[in-house]
Amino acid sequence: MNRNDKILIIVLLIISIFSLGLQKWIEEPGKQILVTVNGKKYGQYSLDENQRIIIHSAKENENIIVIKDHSAYMEEASCQDLVCVHQRKVGKTGETIVCLPNKVVVEVIGGQDEEVDIITG
Amino acid sequence: MTGRIARNGMMIALAFIFSYIEAIIPFHIGIPGVKLGIANLVVVTALYLLGEKEAFYISIVRIVLVGFTFSNLFSMLYSIAGGMLSFGAMLLGKRMKKFSVIGVSVLGGFFHNVGQIVVAGFLVGTARIIYYFPILAISGIGTGIIIGYLGKVIIERINRSVE
Numbered sequence: 001m002n003r004n005d006k007i008l009i010i011v012l013l014i015i016s017i018f019s020l021g022l023q024k025w026i027e028e029p030g031k032q033i034l035v036t037v038n039g040k041k042y043g044q045y046s047l048d049e050n051q052r053i054i055i056h057s058a059k060e061n062e063n064i065i066v067i068k069d070h071s072a073y074m075e076e077a078s079c080q081d082l083v084c085v086h087q088r089k090v091g092k093t094g095e096t097i098v099c100l101p102n103k104v105v106v107e108v109i110g111g112q113d114e115e116v117d118i119i120t121g
Numbered sequence: 122m123t124g125r126i127a128r129n130g131m132m133i134a135l136a137f138i139f140s141y142i143e144a145i146i147p148f149h150i151g152i153p154g155v156k157l158g159i160a161n162l163v164v165v166t167a168l169y170l171l172g173e174k175e176a177f178y179i180s181i182v183r184i185v186l187v188g189f190t191f192s193n194l195f196s197m198l199y200s201i202a203g204g205m206l207s208f209g210a211m212l213l214g215k216r217m218k219k220f221s222v223i224g225v226s227v228l229g230g231f232f233h234n235v236g237q238i239v240v241a242g243f244l245v246g247t248a249r250i251i252y253y254f255p256i257l258a259i260s261g262i263g264t265g266i267i268i269g270y271l272g273k274v275i276i277e278r279i280n281r282s283v284e
Contacts, residue, residue: 001270005224012231012262020255039245080193096252101195103245 023094030093030108033072035065038103047072047091047108061102072106074099129175136163136183137190144191155260158230158268160187164208165226165272170279173212180208199240206236222276223269230265231258 035042037057045053047070055063063084064076071091074084079101087097090108097106139159160183167176184204188197210232214225234257242250 001223002221004219005221005227008220008224009227009262009266012227012258016255016258016262019258023252023255036245081196094252096250098241098245098250100199100241100244101193105245105250 027092027094028110029070030091030095030110032109033065033067033090034107034109036105036107042104044109055102055104057102057104061104063099063102063104065097065106072108073097074106077102077104125175128171129179132163132167132171132175132179133182133186136160136179137186139163140183140187141191144187155257157264158233161207161226161229161233162268162271162275165211165222165229165268166275166279168211168215168225169222169272169276173215177208180204195244199237199244202240203233203236206239207233221269222273223266226269226272227262227265230261230263230268232261234258234261 031047033045033047035045035053035055037055042055042057043053045051045065045067047067049067050069051067052075053065053067055065057063060078062076062078063074065072066075071089073089074087074097077084077099079099081101084097084099084104090097090106093108093110095108098104137160139162143156143159163183164176164180167179171179181201181204184197184200188194188200207229211225211229214220214228220228235254238250238254238257
């Protein structure tokens with residue numbers, strides 16, 4: 001490892017840690033989860049009540065989201081890789097669970113209706 | 122010519138097996154996309170020992186083969202984006218002649234994950250996926266160091282035995 005390697009590693013690490021810090025700084029406990037399918041809004045669910053949400057993203061695609069103790073996780077998915085099922089529970093604003101094959105995104109949001117945000121974003 | 126075909130075929134087979142090994146190791150730490158990228162070891166080594174073109178072919182053929190064998194078109198698209206961005210970054214890094222194998226491999230690991238995040242963002246139609254950036258970037262740097270170090274050892278030893 002030469003000097004330039006070390007500089008490169010340090011610069012890249014600083015970028016990563018800085019972006020991580022930025023995220024920790026802006027995140028706070030979320031109130032709801034927003035589910036989008038293929039970029040379109042599917043539904044909004046409160047994190048305060050324990051529930052089981054079944055998402056039909058397409059004909060045979062199905063994802064089951066469970067909300068328990070103010071955090072949400074993917075319990076089941078019809079896809080093969082099941083990456084989303086292995087993801088951690090989410091509960092803070094900005095945290096997401098993504099199921100790429102079914103194009104399902106679960107995002108934790110704050111209390112207010114983020115309608116405007118969805119349209120612009 | 123024949124020698125080159127045999128050698129490239131062997132390298133592709135090696136990269137393919139590495140991808141397979143990686144696919145069968147259950148390695149879930151709760152964050153999608155974090156993996157060692159052992160197959161990149163073959164690409165890094167090829168970049169130095171065989172040449173830029175060869176390394177490029179090996180990288181692309183591996184992704185297509187692995188895509189058809191172990192996953193689906195989706196993951197393949199995803200891998201191609203990561204693989205190509207990673208290869209481009211490594212090529213630039215190598216041509217700059219400022220970095221050792223480790224630096225080049227770190228660039229590869231980092232940009233592989235950046236490429237995947239960008240494609241995932243497009244596929245699901247949300248920029249929110251950027252949430253995964255810090256952890257994937259750090260893991261890319263970490264695995265890049267490991268792969269780069271291994272690559273360095275392999276390249277030195279093969280060069281010595283050839284001489």
